[in-house]
Amino acid sequence: MNYIPNILFAIALIVGIGFFANNVRKLIRNIKLGRDVDVSDNTSQRWKNMAMIALGQSKMVKRPVSGFLHIIVYLGFIIINIEVLEIIIDGLAGTHRIFSSIGPLYGVLIGVFEVLAVLVFVSVIIFWIRRNIIKIKRFWANEMTSWPKNDANYILYIEMVLMALFLIMNATDLKFQAMENGNVISQYLTPLFSGLSEGTIHIIERSAWWLHILGILAFLNYLYFSKHLHILLAFPNTYFGKIVPKGQFKNNDVVTKEVQMMMDPDADPFAAPPEDEGDDIPVKFGASDVQDLNWVQLLNAYTCTECGRCTSECPANITGKKLSPRKIMMDTRDRLEEVGKNIDANNGVFKEDGKQLLDDYITREELWACTTCNACVEACPVSIDPMSIIVEMRNYLVMEESAAPMELNNMMTNIENNGAPWPYNQMDRLNWKNE
Amino acid sequence: MSEQIIVPTMAEFMAQGKHPEVLFWVGCMGSFDDRAKKVTKAFVKLLHKSNVDFAVLGTEESCTGDPAKRAGNEFLFQMQAVTNIEVLNAYEIKKIVTACPHCFNTIKNEYPGLGGNYQVMHHTQFLKSLLDEGRLTVEGGQFKGKRITFHDPCYLGRGNDIYEAPRDLIRKLDAELVEMKSCKSRGLCCGAGGAQMFKEAEPGNKEINVKRTEEAIEVKPEIIAAGCPFCNTMMTDGVKSKNKETDIAVMDIAELIANAQDL
Numbered sequence: 001m002n003y004i005p006n007i008l009f010a011i012a013l014i015v016g017i018g019f020f021a022n023n024v025r026k027l028i029r030n031i032k033l034g035r036d037v038d039v040s041d042n043t044s045q046r047w048k049n050m051a052m053i054a055l056g057q058s059k060m061v062k063r064p065v066s067g068f069l070h071i072i073v074y075l076g077f078i079i080i081n082i083e084v085l086e087i088i089i090d091g092l093a094g095t096h097r098i099f100s101s102i103g104p105l106y107g108v109l110i111g112v113f114e115v116l117a118v119l120v121f122v123s124v125i126i127f128w129i130r131r132n133i134i135k136i137k138r139f140w141a142n143e144m145t146s147w148p149k150n151d152a153n154y155i156l157y158i159e160m161v162l163m164a165l166f167l168i169m170n171a172t173d174l175k176f177q178a179m180e181n182g183n184v185i186s187q188y189l190t191p192l193f194s195g196l197s198e199g200t201i202h203i204i205e206r207s208a209w210w211l212h213i214l215g216i217l218a219f220l221n222y223l224y225f226s227k228h229l230h231i232l233l234a235f236p237n238t239y240f241g242k243i244v245p246k247g248q249f250k251n252n253d254v255v256t257k258e259v260q261m262m263m264d265p266d267a268d269p270f271a272a273p274p275e276d277e278g279d280d281i282p283v284k285f286g287a288s289d290v291q292d293l294n295w296v297q298l299l300n301a302y303t304c305t306e307c308g309r310c311t312s313e314c315p316a317n318i319t320g321k322k323l324s325p326r327k328i329m330m331d332t333r334d335r336l337e338e339v340g341k342n343i344d345a346n347n348g349v350f351k352e353d354g355k356q357l358l359d360d361y362i363t364r365e366e367l368w369a370c371t372t373c374n375a376c377v378e379a380c381p382v383s384i385d386p387m388s389i390i391v392e393m394r395n396y397l398v399m400e401e402s403a404a405p406m407e408l409n410n411m412m413t414n415i416e417n418n419g420a421p422w423p424y425n426q427m428d429r430l431n432w433k434n435e
Numbered sequence: 436m437s438e439q440i441i442v443p444t445m446a447e448f449m450a451q452g453k454h455p456e457v458l459f460w461v462g463c464m465g466s467f468d469d470r471a472k473k474v475t476k477a478f479v480k481l482l483h484k485s486n487v488d489f490a491v492l493g494t495e496e497s498c499t500g501d502p503a504k505r506a507g508n509e510f511l512f513q514m515q516a517v518t519n520i521e522v523l524n525a526y527e528i529k530k531i532v533t534a535c536p537h538c539f540n541t542i543k544n545e546y547p548g549l550g551g552n553y554q555v556m557h558h559t560q561f562l563k564s565l566l567d568e569g570r571l572t573v574e575g576g577q578f579k580g581k582r583i584t585f586h587d588p589c590y591l592g593r594g595n596d597i598y599e600a601p602r603d604l605i606r607k608l609d610a611e612l613v614e615m616k617s618c619k620s621r622g623l624c625c626g627a628g629g630a631q632m633f634k635e636a637e638p639g640n641k642e643i644n645v646k647r648t649e650e651a652i653e654v655k656p657e658i659i660a661a662g663c664p665f666c667n668t669m670m671t672d673g674v675k676s677k678n679k680e681t682d683i684a685v686m687d688i689a690e691l692i693a694n695a696q697d698l
Contacts, residue, residue, distance in 0.1 A: 247594025248544035252509045256549065259513045263521075286507065315624040315647075320640030369637040372505045372629030373589040378620050394507030407634035408506050416511060419497030420463040421633055429461070430493040432472040433442040433479075 009091035009213075016217030023224035027302065030340040034295030039240045046239045049383065054238040059381040063309070066130075069123040073159070076120035077231070080113050080166065087213050097176060110182030114170065118185055121163040128156045138308030141317075143327040148227065148306055155228050162215050169208035172201050230305035234382040237303040240296045241383030246374045249391060252285070286395025289356040290336045293389060300384040301333035310376035310386055316369040323369035325376035325386035331361035332389060358393060367393050368405055440479055444493040445526045455490040457561070458523070460533035460542065463498050464664035470671065471534075471664035477693035478534050478558055484698060485570040489532075495522050499541040506630035513549065516541075520551035534558040534689060536591035536663045537628075543595070557591055559601040559662050559688050566607065575609035576695030583610045583691075584656040586647065586670060587622035588663035601662050601688050608695055613654045623647050625669035632665050648673025652683070659685045 039046075052058045057074065061067035086099050100106045131139045131152060139152070170176060171189035183190075193201050223229050261267045287293050290301075310325035311317050317324050335357045343350050358364075370390045377385050397403045404412070411421045419426045448455055459482065464471040482489050500515030519542075523531075531553045533539050543555035556564070565571035583605050591597050598619045605612050617623045626636070626643025636642060648670060651659050659674070661667040664687075671685045686694075 245540075245544055245595050247540035247590045249504060251513065251545060251548045255509045255513050259510070259517055262514075263517055285509065313621065315626060315643045316637070316639070318623070319626075319636075319643050319646050321637045323637070365637050368634075369639075370629050371589070371624045371626060371631050371643065373624035374593040375589075375621070375624065378593050391505070391507065394505075395509055396507075398507035399510060404506060404508075405634050408630055411630065411633040412503055412506065412508050412511055415498045415500070415503055415515060419515070420467060421498060421502055422463070422467060424467045426497060427494050429466045429496055430442065430444070430491065432461075432466060432475055433440055435472065 003094070006092060006094050012214060012217060013088065013091070016214075016220060019221045020217075020224075023221065026340060026344075027224060027229075029343075030336055031295050031298045031302065033291050033336070033339065034293050034298040035291075037294035037296055039296060042243055045243050046241075049241060049243070050235055050239040053241075053381070053383055054234045057381075059383075062379075062381075066127075066307075069126055072116075072119050072123045073127075076116040076123075076163075077159075080116055080120070080163075081216075082109070083113055083166070084213070084216060087209070091213065097173075100176075100179065100181070104181065107179075107182035110170070111184040114167065114182070114185035117163045117166050121160060124156050124159045124163070128153070131156075138312040141308060141311060141324060141326070143324055143330055144306070144308070148330065151226050151228075152306070154222075155226065158215065158219055158222070162212065162219070165208045165212040165215060169205060169212055172205035172208060174198065174201060174205075227304065227306045230303050230382060233299065233303040237299055238383045240299060242377070242385055242388075246377055249388075252395070255285070284396065285399035286397070287389070287392040288358040288396045288400070290332060290339055291350075292396070293332070293392060297385070297389055297392075298332070298336055300386075300389075301329050301336060303382055304329040304333065304384055305382070306330060307381070309379040309381065310384070313375040313379040315371055315373060315375065321366075321369040322363065323366040323390075325390075328362060328366070328386045328389055329384060332357060335361050358396065362393065364397065364403070366390075367397065440476060441483070442479060442493075443490045445490045445495065445528075446493070448490045449526065454527065456488040457530045457532050457556075458526075458528045459489050459491050460531050460535075460538050461491055461496060462533055462535035462538045462664070464668075465534055466496070468664060468668070470667060474534055474664060474667070474687040474689055477687065477698070478689040480693050480698040481562065481565075481571065481689060484696070485565045487565070487570070492522065492526075499538045501537040501541045502630040502633060504541070504545070505628065512545075516546055516549050516551070520546055520549055523551055523553065528553055530554045530556070532556045532558055532561040534662075534664065534687065536588040536594070537665065540590040540594050557595075557597060557600070557662065559591075559604060560597065562689065562692065563600040563603055566604070571692075572696075573604060573607040573692050574695050576697070578608045578610050578658070578691055578695050581608075581610045581657045582613055582655060583608070583658045583660050584613050584615055584651055584654050585618070585660045585662070585688075586615070586625065586651065586666055587619060588661070588666050589622070589624050589628050591662055592622055593620055601660070604688050604692060605660055608691060610658075613656060615650045615654055617650060623650060625663075625666040625673075627665035627669045632668075642673075642676075644669035644673040645676055648677055648679075652677060652679065656683060658691070659683060660691060661685055661687050 057071055060070050089098050090096060130136050167186055167189060170183060170186035172193055177183055177187060177190050290298060306326055308326050314323065314325050339350060342353055367390055370387065372387060374387060377387055414421050414423050418424055461475055465475040497519055498515055499519065500512035504512035531542060536557060539555055539557045542553065562571060566573055585601055585605060587598065602612060624643060625647050659670050661670060667685055667687055674680050674683050674685055
């Protein structure tokens with residue numbers, strides 16, 4: 001017997017999965033560059049969120065058309081991938097359609113796969129038309145040029161090709177066609193190849209089979225470089241997403257300690273800090289670079305699939321301001337990638353590169369345009385919180401650089417001096433009752 | 436104008452050794468802004484009408500720190516918060532009502548972590564509870580059959596998932612409640628939040644409040660109902676910029692209920 005195909009298959013599988021494992025390792029390493037944050041609370045609510053939002057697509061369907069199409073592609077991809085299990089066993093063992101021995105159920109399964117493959121194919125074409133012909137606005141915003149724009153189309157092409165290969169593979173599998181068990185769609189494609197010799201048809205079948213599995217392995221490794229990473233990260237991201245009311249912003253514990261010190265009449269202002277807390281105090285307030293963000297925010301950045309629902313709901317963006325919550329997430333990921341490559345190139349240690357997230361990626365103008373209205377957070381189908389990054393970068397601007405716009409500095413001075421954002425005297429606070 | 440209304444302070448309550456049922460947190464807008472002061476008074480009238488035993492902090496009240504926090508000044512926010520919490524805890528406050536969603540959100544969500552734990556209600560929730568308890572009656576009066584649209588304040592709606600209390604009150608007026616195309620969880624911001632109220636907007640092609648006002652005008656309301664003093668200002672300015680101030684009034688829900696009863 002000839003074992004060469006089996007060996008080649010095993011090698012392809014090992015290389016494909018090996019590269020993927022390496023990508024995942026790098027991904028986790030990069031995400032862990034963020035500050036620590038405690039997300040161990042309320043696990044039942046978190047599992048529920050993951051089940052509803054990621055698995056159940058509850059936020060996707062808020063926009064019915066894209067939501068419906070997305071569910072088809074999502075279900076199609078998950079279910080059709082059951083077939084990959086058979087392909088792997090066949091490939092390694094040199095068998096042919098090993099599961100076909102289970103009888104009619106096999107036909108039902110393959111039949112469902114074939115129907116889904118067609119539905120996915122059609123949905124992906126509609127996605128492509130929405131993106132490239134109808135030119136839906138959110139796909140053509142300023143940040144959606146070059147790689148982000150191409151990436152989106154490449155994903156659609158890859159999906160079309162994979163679905164086509166799956167159907168061709170079945171249509172040209174003459175033994176499978178002879179079984180008449182589950183070839184609900186492919187039987188109509190078989191006549192297309194009727195003019196060819198049995199040998200040629202077999203070659204086409206083998207090619208489609210190989211390209212299908214190699215394509216899947218390649219796609220798996222494409223994920224790390226693509227916005228398509230959301231198919232994996234949507235699950236952890238919805239689990240770790242915000243579970244307190246959206247209006248609630250985190251209180252900074254370091255500031256709390258300082259304020260308590262200031263308010264405590266017994267505190268000794270000249271006391272040396274206690275020994276045990278030298279290291280874990282962050283050197284700066286807020287965020288000017290990705291390492292200053294927490295790891296959930298960095299996970300957010302890798303999860304973003306650039307759908308732009310956030311930006312299309314953002315009041316600042318709608319009225320022509322530069323701020324785009326999607327760009328905040330894309331910039332964060334791009335900078336994180338840059339930092340990750342820097343670490344790879346310098347034997348595991350980040351070498352100062354004179355760049356940061358602030359100014360080199362995200363401008364101050366963008367940051368100050370946010371109304372903190374939470375529309376972006378509400379719109380995100382996978383629980384990303386762009387607003388928290390904006391606020392942490394404002395924290396940096398105000399508390400480290402004192403670089404708030406002049407009017408805001410006036411407002412803050414007023415609060416400090418008069419307890420109100422305007423220059424009114426606190427003693428006049430009750431005058432309204434006599435007016 | 437000298438329409439004196441009775442507004443007891445916590446200090447007065449304390450002196451008599453009494454505790455009010457609820458503390459009315461007036462907020463900076465409610466204390467100083469001419470338009471918002473009218474809302475404050477309307478709400479006070481409703482409190483009296485419903486025989487609610489309430490008090491205000493008066494000159495002991497200070498900014499919650501919300502605009503400082505949203506602008507990025509965590510330090511100033513926490514200074515304000517801790518100072519306010521000291522006052523509130525000294526008076527052993529249990530329940531707070533406020534007509535400002537920003538004060539509401541900050542005290543309800545961000546004060547507990549700093550030692551301030553209170554039951555906090557937005558005035559629309561509080562009025563709804565008075566209605567449910569039979570302490571307040573809401574009549575249509577002059578607003579019967581009027582087309583009213585409600586503009587969701589971000590920090591009440593999306594921020595805290597409160598969408599129905601204000602709408603229930605409007606429906607009680609026998610008014611025709613019409614919804615804008617983006618409402619409730621998808622409601623468009625008025626443009627004031629995140630400390631934007633205190634600065635010029637960044638360059639763009641439109642002011643956010645004008646955009647929101649256009650959305651309101653699309654549903655041809657006679658009244659735009661607000662539940663936030665900042666939204667009220669922004670929408671009032673928006674209506675003026677469209678020269679519609681004779682056709683469309685911007686009113687807080689407390690004003691609607693109080694005016695309907697000629698209070």
